[in-house]
Amino acid sequence: MVHSGINVLFEGSNFARLMAGLWTSIWIAAISLIIGLAIGIIFGILRTLSNKFIRFILRVYLEFFRIVPTIVLLYLVYYILPRTFHVNWPATWMAVLAFSLWVAAEFSDIVRGAIESVPKSQRESGLALGLSKIQLFRYVLLPQVIKLELPATINLATRVIKTTSLLLVISIMEVINVAQQIIEANNQQYPTGVFWVYGLIFILYFVLDYPLSAWAKKLTNERK
Amino acid sequence: MKKKNIFNIIMGIVALIVVVSAAYFGFTQPNLNSGTAGSRWSNENGISEIKRRGYIRVAVFGDLPPYGWVNDQGKRVGYDVYLARRIAKDLNVKIRFIQVNANNRVDTLNSNKADIVLANFTVTPERKDIVDFAKPYMKVSVGVISPKNAPIKSAQELKGKKLIVTKGTTAENYFAKQSGVNLLKFDSKTQQFNALKNGRGAALADDNSYLYAWVKKNPKYVVGIKSIGSRQYVSPAVKKGNRSLLKWTNQEITKLTQKGFFIKDYQTELAPYFGKDIKPTDIILK
Numbered sequence: 001m002v003h004s005g006i007n008v009l010f011e012g013s014n015f016a017r018l019m020a021g022l023w024t025s026i027w028i029a030a031i032s033l034i035i036g037l038a039i040g041i042i043f044g045i046l047r048t049l050s051n052k053f054i055r056f057i058l059r060v061y062l063e064f065f066r067i068v069p070t071i072v073l074l075y076l077v078y079y080i081l082p083r084t085f086h087v088n089w090p091a092t093w094m095a096v097l098a099f100s101l102w103v104a105a106e107f108s109d110i111v112r113g114a115i116e117s118v119p120k121s122q123r124e125s126g127l128a129l130g131l132s133k134i135q136l137f138r139y140v141l142l143p144q145v146i147k148l149e150l151p152a153t154i155n156l157a158t159r160v161i162k163t164t165s166l167l168l169v170i171s172i173m174e175v176i177n178v179a180q181q182i183i184e185a186n187n188q189q190y191p192t193g194v195f196w197v198y199g200l201i202f203i204l205y206f207v208l209d210y211p212l213s214a215w216a217k218k219l220t221n222e223r224k
Numbered sequence: 225m226k227k228k229n230i231f232n233i234i235m236g237i238v239a240l241i242v243v244v245s246a247a248y249f250g251f252t253q254p255n256l257n258s259g260t261a262g263s264r265w266s267n268e269n270g271i272s273e274i275k276r277r278g279y280i281r282v283a284v285f286g287d288l289p290p291y292g293w294v295n296d297q298g299k300r301v302g303y304d305v306y307l308a309r310r311i312a313k314d315l316n317v318k319i320r321f322i323q324v325n326a327n328n329r330v331d332t333l334n335s336n337k338a339d340i341v342l343a344n345f346t347v348t349p350e351r352k353d354i355v356d357f358a359k360p361y362m363k364v365s366v367g368v369i370s371p372k373n374a375p376i377k378s379a380q381e382l383k384g385k386k387l388i389v390t391k392g393t394t395a396e397n398y399f400a401k402q403s404g405v406n407l408l409k410f411d412s413k414t415q416q417f418n419a420l421k422n423g424r425g426a427a428l429a430d431d432n433s434y435l436y437a438w439v440k441k442n443p444k445y446v447v448g449i450k451s452i453g454s455r456q457y458v459s460p461a462v463k464k465g466n467r468s469l470l471k472w473t474n475q476e477i478t479k480l481t482q483k484g485f486f487i488k489d490y491q492t493e494l495a496p497y498f499g500k501d502i503k504p505t506d507i508i509l510k
Contacts, residue, residue, distance in 0.1 A: 012296025016249045023250025026243060079328075082335040091337075171323050171337070177286070181294040184287035188441060204242060211236040218232075 005192030009200060014182050018197075021178035022204055024092070025164035028174075032096050033157055036103025043104060044111020058108060065105035071166050073098045078170040091172050099160060106156055114149035115141060147223065154216035158209045165205075175201055253298075269339040271315075271468040279318040282308040283338035286323040290437065290497040291344045303493040304342040307361060307460075310485065311340070314476060330354055333463045340469065341461040346394075348456075356464050358473040360457030361486060362507055366395045367432030368449035369420070369439060376427045376448045385426035390416050395429040398453040420445070433498075433507060440499040450506060457509075481509065 009015050047058050065073070077098045082088040089097075118141055126140040168177040179197045186193045274280050284305055285292030292302040300321055312319035322338045329345060332338045333355055346364065347357050368387070370376040376385075383404040389396040391409050399405050408425050410416040417438065420428045427448065428435075435447050460477070462469045480486060486508040494507065 013253070013298045014296055016253055017298050019246045019249035020253055022242070023246040026246055027250070078337075079331045079335045082337070088336055169325075169328070171328075171332070173323065177323065181286045182296075184289055185293050185295055187289075207235065207239050207242050211232065211239045214232045214235065 005190045005196045008182065008186045008190040008193035008196055011186065017178050017182070018175055018200065018204075021173055021175035024172060025161070025167070025174045026208070028092060028095050028099065028167065028172075029157075029161045029164050032099030032103055033160055035096070035100040036160075037107055037153070039100065039104035040107025041111055043108035044115065047108060047112040048115045062105045062109055065102045066109075070098070070102060070163050071169060073102060074166060074170050091170050095167050095170060095172060099163070103156065103160060107153065110149050110152045110156070111145065114145040114152075117148060118144050151216040151220045151223075154212050154219070158212045158216075161208055161212075162205065175204065269336065269463065269466060269469065271472045274315060274317060274339060274469070277317075279320050280312050280315060280340065281320045281322055281338045282312070283322045283324045283329060283332045283341040283343055284308060285325075285343045288344060290494050292342070301493065303362070303489055304344060306489045306493050307480075307486075308340075308342045310480065310489075311342075311473070311476060315472075329461070333461060336463070339462065339466075340473065344458055345461050346456050347459050351461075354464060355461040356466065356470050357459040357461050358470055359477040360459045360509060361477055361481075362458040363455050363509055364431050364433050364458060364507075365451040365455045366398050366429055366453050367435045367447050367451060368427050368429045369435050369445050370427040370448045372444055372446050374426070375446055378449065379452060382427065386424065388416050388419050388425040388428040390430065393430060394453075394456065395431065399429055417442075436498040436502045436506075439501075440497060447501065 009018075043058050043061070046054050049055065068076075074095065077094045078091060081094070122140055122144065123136065126136040131139065164174055165176045167174045168180070179201055183194045183197050190196075269281075284300065285302070286294055286300070288302070290302055292300070292304040295301050305321075308321070309319060322332060324332050324338075324341070324343055326343075329341050329343055330351070333341055341355070344362075345351075345357075347360065351357070368376060368382070376382060379402070384406070386406045386408050387399060388408045388410065389399060390413060391411060396407065396409065399407055408419065410419060413430075413434070416428060416430070419425060421442075429452075432447065432451055439445050439447055460473050462473065487504050490504040490508055495504075498507075
């Protein structure tokens with residue numbers, strides 16, 4: 001066990017590099033979530049309006065981002081967008097763009113579902129009390145909607161964090177990409193290094209996602 | 225229920241620690257993952273534009289030792305990277321690396337993510353249609369390895385024997401056209417080398433540069449046939465139509481070849497991996 005594979009993690013700056021890669025994943029996921037949720041709220045509310053045209057457009061938008069795999073989306077923004085529209089941002093911002101649009105689509109459906117599942121009697125009681133539309137939304141719908149949508153939103157966040165592992169296809173140095181560099185560079189010295197490097201990544205992702213998932217579960221249980 | 229709560233709280237704290245330490249490493253060591261700052265807005269990448277903006281964007285491999293990889297200090301090294309740094313130095317500009325995989329090298333150029341590709345890019349007629357190749361700086365061809373105690377030194381000796389190859393390689397292409405050789409095909413490099421070790425074939429054919437490095441690690445085998453079939457070349461590639469950079473790169477390669485730069489490159493980056501049996505002239509061009 002002189003050359004135990006676990007040492008691969010502590011050679012040179014390997015551990016620091018993996019963590020720096022993880023940070024890239026975290027901040028891209030966090031910013032995408034913030035932007036995506038903000039847009040998603042607006043789209044979600046618009047989708048409950050009676051205007052058929054707006055609803056149709058937003059429905060198409062949702063279905064597009066739901067059907068197209070994220071990896072294809074990343075390819076589209078990174079390789080096709082610059083070629084056809086001459087939009088050429090750094091890869092990380094392209095990733096934020098793709099992820100935000102995807103989060104916005106998914107979240108708009110969550111918001112719409114939550115608004116529509118508030119019992120009709122609540123809305124009617126509010127109107128009967130003489131609340132304006134904005135007051136109705138602020139004091140009656142919003143508090144209930146937040147409670148209804150929160151577990152699904154947290155689940156969406158865990159999905160976004162996991163999906164950052166696809167970013168390696170667009171040359172972003174996130175944790176998986178760094179891991180592959182380390183594995184290939186140490187293949188000779190640590191043939192079992194692959195197990196330890198991916199093992200560490202498994203633990204890191206688990207540690208990030210588990211508290212979120214536990215929180216969502218707790219909220220769901222409380223609602224019952 | 226109580227126990228689970230404590231577990232969840234602990235997991236929450238651990239997650240917080242991971243996020244904070246990741247942020248710490250992310251902010252304090254931004255240079256560790258060189259190439260993060262990847263591509264900037266630019267649709268102009270002629271030679272004058274590169275000089276004006278002060279950096280050249282080079283697409284390299286990050287996981288192919290000894291050609292383009294990242295060492296334990298987080299520094300990009302390798303035969304291709306050594307050339308890349310020299311090109312930047314001779315242009316008197318800084319260098320920015322874009323890490324690519326084998327299958328996005330062309331897209332990286334065409335989408336203006338990089339000015340030049342130095343990623344073990346073998347010149348093929350199909351690729352010539354979509355990118356512009358400069359003069360080659362390395363040659364590769366198919367080689368054959370066999371056990372030291374039963375070496376195979378010529379194509380004649382392969383007749384009627386089993387030859388191990390990986391699907392889709394030039395080695396497979398070449399030997400599929402030769403009669404009398406039984407091919408045993410595998411999906412990955414790891415599989416093919418394991419098959420040879422288990423004695424499932426008399427020999428194994430692949431790009432000779434891989435084989436040199438592998439034989440160094442596995443001294444029971446020899447590269448019996450160093451090169452067979454047509455020779456192929458590895459060249460820098462630029463975006464189709466980028467004439468000024470192509471012209472400059474051609475002059476640079478010629479100049480560097482005359483100066484013996486590639487011999488030095490070979491000795492620094494490749495020799496430690498290839499062993500003594502291989503001479504620089506097996507890889508580099510004169």
